[in-house]
Amino acid sequence: MANSGFNMDGYTLGYFAQLLCKAGRWRDALRIIEEEEFEPNTVIYNKMISGLCEASLFEEAMDFLHRMRTNSCVPNVKTFETLLTGCLRKRHLGRCKRILTMMITEGCYPTRSIFKYLVDAYCNSGDYIYAYKLLKKMVDCGYRPGYVVYNIFIGGICGKEELPSSDILEIAEKTYYEMLDAGFVLNKVNIGHFAHCLCGAGKFEKAFSVIREMMIKGFIPDNSTYSKVIGFLCRASKVEKAVLLFEEMRKNGIVPDVYTYSILIDSFCKAGLIEPARNLFDEMVRDGCAPNLVTYTSLIHAYLKVRRVFNANDLFERMLLEGCIPNIVTYTALIDGHCKAGDIEKACQIYARMRGNSDIPDVDMYFRSDGSNFIEPNVVTYGALVDGLCKAHKVGEAFDLIEAMSKAGCEPNQIVYDALIDGFCKVGKLDEAQEVFTKMSENGYSPKVYTYSSLIDRLFKDKRLDLALKVLSKMLENACTPNVVTYTEMIDGLCKVGKTDEANKLLVMMEEKGCCPNVVSYTAMIDGFGKVGKVNMCLEILRQMNGKGCAPNFVTYSVLIKHCCVAGLLDEAHKLLEEMKQTHWPRYVAGYHKVVEGFSREFVASLGLLNSITEGNTMPIAPTYRILIDNFCKAGRLEVALELYQEMLTTSSVFSSADRNTYSSLIESLSLALKVEKAFELYGDMTRRGYIPDISVFFCLIKGLIKLNKWDEALQLSESICHMDIYWHPWEGTINKS
Known part of the structure; x- marks a missing residue:
């Protein structure tokens, strides 16, 4: 073109310069402009800046902005929009x-x-x-942000995970209320996101008001909006509020989904x-909404946690009939639940069913399918079954x-x-146990407090005290701090073999190590x-x-009263x-169960407290009174014995078979x-x-009458004994009715 004697006009020159800049040849663009003897203007510079921005040469583009000013x-x-859009794009x-x-x-x-693109970009960043x-700059520039920009901003904040x-x-x-004042509303998606975030911050009432405000302005919330908020309320343990929203959802004609x-x-x-959960389950079925795997598994797991195994089994059978295939979570919950309920045989059957093996005897409902569905157990499944087998002494x-678990490629944890x-x-x-302990260490697992506690407890039961103390030393060497259970087991073990001084030293050491003894620790020491x-x-x-703020409880007092009586310290x-009656006497059965928590069954039974609670489901007060009355x-x-007897009558309306001995003791003592x-x-x-009194009670009554010269009454009592339809076992001190 130049060789033919033609010059480029401003329009052609501008586009040519833009293309050169886009190719990174901005120096060539400047040279051509000079050769054409063309005075660059704003249009030419804008074209060149556009080309540079397209080539991502932003430093050069900014330099051209300064050249513009230099060239007036x-x-x-x-110009600015070209720069902004180029920078925004990158x-x-x-x-x-x-x-x-x-x-x-x-x-x-x-x-x-x-402005819209800028708001979106900064929200995304x-x-x-x-x-x-x-948003404020928009207003300063004479614009109202509007429906789109407000939703971009609030959605940008609240729409993230x-x-x-x-x-x-x-x-x-703040922006939401500014938006309302400006006459705009949130879109359907952002209402859900915004309400979800408000719930996450604990602002539940505000979340509800947002939904209601939007409804007033014509928004009809759908299942998704309600479900998001209900889901968050449930995860935040605000179940009551979730139920209220669920009811509101149904009132508004929205059908809940699965x-x-x-x-x-x-x-x-x-x-x-559990009952409200089951009612809701039945309701969803009535409404034609089919439960899914999560629904069934949640309810099955809940039933198993409270030992309602029959209900769990029934629901599992229903699940299979409905064609809902259980997964590893469902099976693991069933195995664990049956193990905890003590039904290890059923747990093993479920395990076999999960693995697709139905060729076992006594097949029940778990094995009604053809066994084609095979699910590989995971470490949690194996753990539940191992624990159940161990607790069943298998x-x-x-x-x-x-061993089978390891061969299947699932290593024990x-x-x-x-x-x-x-x-x-x-x-x-x-x-x-020690072999497994060694194997565990070899496989990279450090023994924990529970591991050591099991070994220590067994060693004390086997009276291998020296080895138990060595295990404790090893435990401390490995920076595994014993907990209150471990120390208490050792204190109790030492006390059981009469080594009370050593047990007391351990109690002191326990405190020095920063582990506070609890009521079980102290009670074991008192008993020792x-x-x-x-x-x-x-x-x-x-x-x-x-003195140390650890209040003695009912068991502590029972132990102490027993030992004071044996030592003759009756007062x-x-x-x-x-003292116990005023402060530490559990008034209800639930309180009693809480009190004995932590004590071994054998220990509670040795005090005579276990039978009393199981026989009458009332407070086990009689054993303590019996000891005192007898002594x-x-x-x-x-x-004093009679006063205690009257107290016992007023405090407990239910008596066990052991109370016959209390009567016998009182009658014999009064007669003598x-x-x-x-x-x-x-x-x-x-x-x-x-x-029915022992024969010895009658003898004492007769002796008492004779000493008072009441021979007639004594003879009458003797004759009445002879006519009783009772077979006596004097060598056992008991009587049986024939």
Whole structure:
């Protein structure tokens, strides 16, 4: 063109320069402009800046902006918008801030569309504070943000998976109310997102008000909107509010789907509200909404947790009939639940069913399918079954299962090893437990407190005290701090073999190591001192307990009263009874069960407390009174014994078979003390309660009558014994009705 003698006009030159800049040849563009002797203007510069931005040469583009000013060319809106859109496209947001500031300062305002893109870009980058400033800049430039921009901003904050910080959520709330004042509303998606975030911040009432405000403005919430908020309320344990929203949802004609039902049912189950969960389950079925795997599994798991195995089985059968295939979570819950309920045989059957093996005897409902569905157990499944087998004392089978588990490529974890070690310890197979202990260490698992506790407990039961103390030392060497259970097991073990001084030293050491003894620890120590006749030390331990803020409980007092009686400290025992009644007497069965938590079954049974609670489901007060009454009788202090007897009558309306001995003790003592009239009163009370006295009671009554020269009454009683339809076993001191 130049060789033919033609010059480019401004339009042609501008596009040619733009193409050269786009190719990165901006120097050639400048040279051609000079050769053409063309004075660059704003249009030419804008074309060149556009080309440079398309080539992502932003530094050069900014340089051309400065060249414009040097050459007395004034940048216009097009110049700045070209720079802004180029930088936005490549997400050079820092430059965008500088360009926008420069643009507005020079009186050039971006279009509404540019503002929209800027707000979207800064929201996507997480710079919500600057995005909010852009809304204000829009107003300063004479624009209202409008429906689209407001939704971009609030949706940008609330539409992410993670919840926004409280400061950022406040900005979203502020913008929401500004939007309402401007006459705009959120779209359907953002209503759900915004309400979800408000719930996440605990602002449940605000979330509800957002939905209601939008409804007033014509928005009809759908299942998705309600489900999001209900889901979050449930995850935040606000089940009552979730139910209210669920009811509102149905009132508004929105039909809940399986997700909404399932999340509510799951939340009810986790809160222990099994009946409401089942009612909702039945309701969803009536409404034609088919439960899914999550629905069934949640309810099955809840039933199993409260040992309602029959209900869980029934629901599982229904699940299979409906064609809903169980997964590993369902099977694991069933296996674990049956193990915890003590039905290890059923748990093993479920395990076989899961693996597709139905060729076992006594096939029940779990094996009605054709066995074509095979599900590989995971470590949690194996762990549940191993623990169940061990608790059923089937440690051999548990060990075999672990071998099979390893062969299947599923390595045991810490929990599985701990269960097996504890199982071997419980059945007295200490050598096998130590083998598993070694194997666990070789496989990279460090023994935990529970592991050591199982070994220590077994060693004490086997009276291998030296080895138990070595295990404790090893435990400390490995920086595994014993907990209160471990220390208490050792204290109890030492006390059981009469090594109370060593046990007391361990109690002191326990505190020095920062582990506070609990009521079980102190009670074990009191019982230990009592058994070796050191009742003064028992009382000292009681004082220590009170001084350290560890209140003695019902079991502690029962132990202490028993040992005071044995030592002849009857007044002290009586005083302890009064103290216990005022402060530490559990009024209800639930309270009693809480009190004995932590004590071994054998220990509670040794105090006579176990039978009392199981026989009458009432408070086990009689054993403590029996001990006191018996000892006051032996000491000849019958007035106190009778007072205690009257107290026992008023405190407990239910008596066990052991109370016959209390009657016998009182009647015999009263007869020998020539208080025969009172003895006969008790005899009458005893027979009214359905107890048949021992033959020795009759002998004592007859002796008492003879000593008072009441021969006629003595003969009458003797004759009545002969006519009783009773077969006597004098050598056992008992009687049987023939």
